[in-house]
Amino acid sequence: MTIGVGGSTIEEELGRMRPMRDSVQAVGEDERRARIAKAQSVMRAQGIQALYLDASTSTFYFTGVRLRPSERLHGAIIPADGDLVYLSPAFEEAKLRSMMPLPGEIRCWHEHEDPTALVIDAVRDMGHASGVLAIDPMTPFFTFDGLRRAGNSYDFVSGNVVTGECRRIKSAKEIELIGTAMGLTLQVQEATARILHEGITTTEVADFISRAHLGLGFDSAPNFCIVLFGEPTAYPHGVPYPQTLKRGDMVLVDTGALLHGYQSDITRSYVFGEPDARQRAIWNLEKRAQEAAFAAARIGAPCETVDAAARGVIEAAGLGPGYATPGLPHRTGHGIGLDVHEEPYIVQGNATPLAAGMCFSNEPMICIYGEFGVRLEDHIHMAEDGPRWFTRPAHTVDDPFGIEVAAG
Numbered sequence: 001m002t003i004g005v006g007g008s009t010i011e012e013e014l015g016r017m018r019p020m021r022d023s024v025q026a027v028g029e030d031e032r033r034a035r036i037a038k039a040q041s042v043m044r045a046q047g048i049q050a051l052y053l054d055a056s057t058s059t060f061y062f063t064g065v066r067l068r069p070s071e072r073l074h075g076a077i078i079p080a081d082g083d084l085v086y087l088s089p090a091f092e093e094a095k096l097r098s099m100m101p102l103p104g105e106i107r108c109w110h111e112h113e114d115p116t117a118l119v120i121d122a123v124r125d126m127g128h129a130s131g132v133l134a135i136d137p138m139t140p141f142f143t144f145d146g147l148r149r150a151g152n153s154y155d156f157v158s159g160n161v162v163t164g165e166c167r168r169i170k171s172a173k174e175i176e177l178i179g180t181a182m183g184l185t186l187q188v189q190e191a192t193a194r195i196l197h198e199g200i201t202t203t204e205v206a207d208f209i210s211r212a213h214l215g216l217g218f219d220s221a222p223n224f225c226i227v228l229f230g231e232p233t234a235y236p237h238g239v240p241y242p243q244t245l246k247r248g249d250m251v252l253v254d255t256g257a258l259l260h261g262y263q264s265d266i267t268r269s270y271v272f273g274e275p276d277a278r279q280r281a282i283w284n285l286e287k288r289a290q291e292a293a294f295a296a297a298r299i300g301a302p303c304e305t306v307d308a309a310a311r312g313v314i315e316a317a318g319l320g321p322g323y324a325t326p327g328l329p330h331r332t333g334h335g336i337g338l339d340v341h342e343e344p345y346i347v348q349g350n351a352t353p354l355a356a357g358m359c360f361s362n363e364p365m366i367c368i369y370g371e372f373g374v375r376l377e378d379h380i381h382m383a384e385d386g387p388r389w390f391t392r393p394a395h396t397v398d399d400p401f402g403i404e405v406a407a408g
Contacts, residue, residue, distance in 0.1 A: 002270050003399040008194035010208050014215060021217030024180040026260035027064070027173055029101055033372070035062050035130040036078055036102075037165055042165050043080040049131035049154075050123050051078045051162050052147065056138035057338040058163045058262060064101035073115035073138070073143055076104070079126045116146030123151070134159040166385040168335070168343045169357035174262065175381050178336065178359060179262035181218070182379060182390040185256055188212045189268050190401050192253055196245060196272055202227040203242045209255050218257040224340065226254040226267075233269065234373035236330055236365055247273040250372040256340060259350075263340045266391065267363060267377030270400040278373075282366055286374040288395060289313040293346075295334055297362075297380055297387040303350040307332040310364035319366065325376060326368040333361040336379055358382045359390075 039051060039062065053059040053076045055067035063084065067074045074092065084104035088096045093108050107122050109115040114196070123133065135144055138158045148156060189364040191212055192205060210221040228235070229243040233252040236242040245251070249272050256265035269286070271279050289310040297307035310332045314320055320327035333346030336359050344352050346360055363377035379390045395402035 001271060002275065002397075004190065004401045004403045005193045005272055006196050008191075010195050010204075013191040013195055013208070014211055017212055017215030018260070019215070019217035020180075020184055021259065024034050024177055027177070029064075031171060031173060032062060032064055032102055033106045036084065036164050038269060039078055040080050042162050042238040043078075043134065046161060047132055048134045048157065048162065049080055049128040050126065050344075051134040052076075052119055052136055052139070052160055053078065053159070054136040054139040054143060056136055058136055058138070058159070058167070059164055061163070061167055061338055064309065065096070065099050069138075069140075071142075073109070074101050076298065077119065077122055077126075079123075079128075082126055082316045085122050086116065086124075089115075107212075110284070114146065114150065114304065116143060117150045118149060120151040120154075120187075123154075130154055132157055136160050136163065141227055141324070164343050167337060169355060170337060170381065171357070174337060175357070175359065178264070178379070178381070179390050181257070181259035181262055181265060184216045184218070184259065185213070185264035185266050186215070188255070189253060190267055190326050193251075193268070193270065193401065198246050198247055198272075201242050202229060202244075205253070209253070213255075218259050219261065220295060221259060222255050222257040223263075229272075230251040231370065231372060234367045234371065234377070236367065236370045236373070245272055248276070249273070250279060250374065252373065252375060254375065254377065261338055263336055263338065265340050265361060265379065267338055267365075267375045268394060268400060269374040269376060270397070271395075272375040275397050279372065279395050282368065282372075283374050285314065285317050285319075285380065286364065286366050286376050287394065287397075289328070289366070290362050290376050290378070293362045294380065294387055294389075297354060297382065298312065299384070299386060300353050301358065303344050303346050303354060303360075304348050306346045306362075307348055307350075310362075313365065314366060323396065327366065328364050329367055330365065332364045333380075335360045343360075354382055356382050 055069040060066045086106045090108040109118045110203040205227045227236040230249040232239040233250045292313045293310040296306045331347035336344040359381045365375035367373045380387045394400045
């Protein structure tokens with residue numbers, strides 16, 4: 001039997017969970033002010049007059065206000081020079097005031113009014129009758145269309161030239177938050193393996209994962225949870241039906257949740273029972289591909305070289321080539337922070353140089369449709385002298401959580 005798999009119950013494992021939320025502090029006001037100052041510096045360097053932020057994670061990143069996207073415009077404006085301005089439906093003003101870590105003027109619109117005209121009027125009142133406006137890339141088209149019509153004296157560019165420049169490089173505090181979140185989700189992964197028994201369903205396991213994250217003090221239940229048994233483990237984003245565990249199945253669990261707004265994301269694959277020769281070979285190949293990706297992650301190296309290193313190991317074993325299956329049908333990794341998928345992307349064609357402070361996944365999944373799949377997903381943060389793991393990678397196919405190593 002695979003070490004660390006089975007032998008416990010849902011009740012036992014939930015009873016061990018203790019709230020860990022206060023083990024790390026959230027991002028503070030001073031850091032948010034520094035983020036705004038950096039954004040303003042980037043805007044001045046690029047000749048941008050103002051940045052419009054919609055109800056996106058970038059608004060939370062800069063202001064600490066978390067807004068829920070809807071058809072109603074709700075956001076903020078950061079001018080290249082001057083003070084932050086918030087935008088709100090009038091009936092939400094009181095609520096917004098209670099949510100604001102950073103002070104700023106609030107401009108409101110009523111239900112019969114055009115909120116995009118309010119945005120343009122606010123920019124004009126900042127002293128810019130024309131110029132360049134950067135628009136949050138997560139802005140819905142209907143909002144952008146309104147801004148374009150109301151502000152026909154302006155040129156518009158993607159706000160990613162500002163938000164990406166700021167968010168791509170994580171601060172020491174952000175790395176601490178992501179690391180804490182990852183460590184706690186790894187605890188959930190280990191507990192999940194222990195509750196498995198023949199006959200348990202993927203639905204029961206997903207429910208346990210949700211309750212375990214809440215028990216540890218995450219902001220909410222996981223915002224994604226993929227639990228797969230057997231042949232469905234070959235599908236990177238799962239299948240739309242539950243499965244029941246039987247001996248010899250490959251198990252894949254991919255999950256994560258938010259802690260103080262920052263995302264965790266870890267995948268583990270292992271066998272319930274004894275791995276057969278085929279499962280063992282593919283698991284070990286996946287492990288070598290992940291190790292090759294880590295070794296290629298060097299300061300100054302293009303992001304695509306990390307993908308190429310992992311893919312090269314898989315192709316050398318006769319799988320692929322490229323995105324063909326059996327093999328690796330998707331990119332090797334994605335950035336992580338406030339969003340589970342953000343820059344930088346570890347994919348062919350991305351020549352962005354790796355730099356200290358970048359954080360991204362390493363998950364060169366091997367998919368064999370009709371049989372099974374293996375994904376080992378851990379995340380890397382780039383230090384000044386090279387890559388660092390947020391969490392210890394899976395150990396071996398027989399002891400995926402390194403239990404014998406820890407005991408020895």
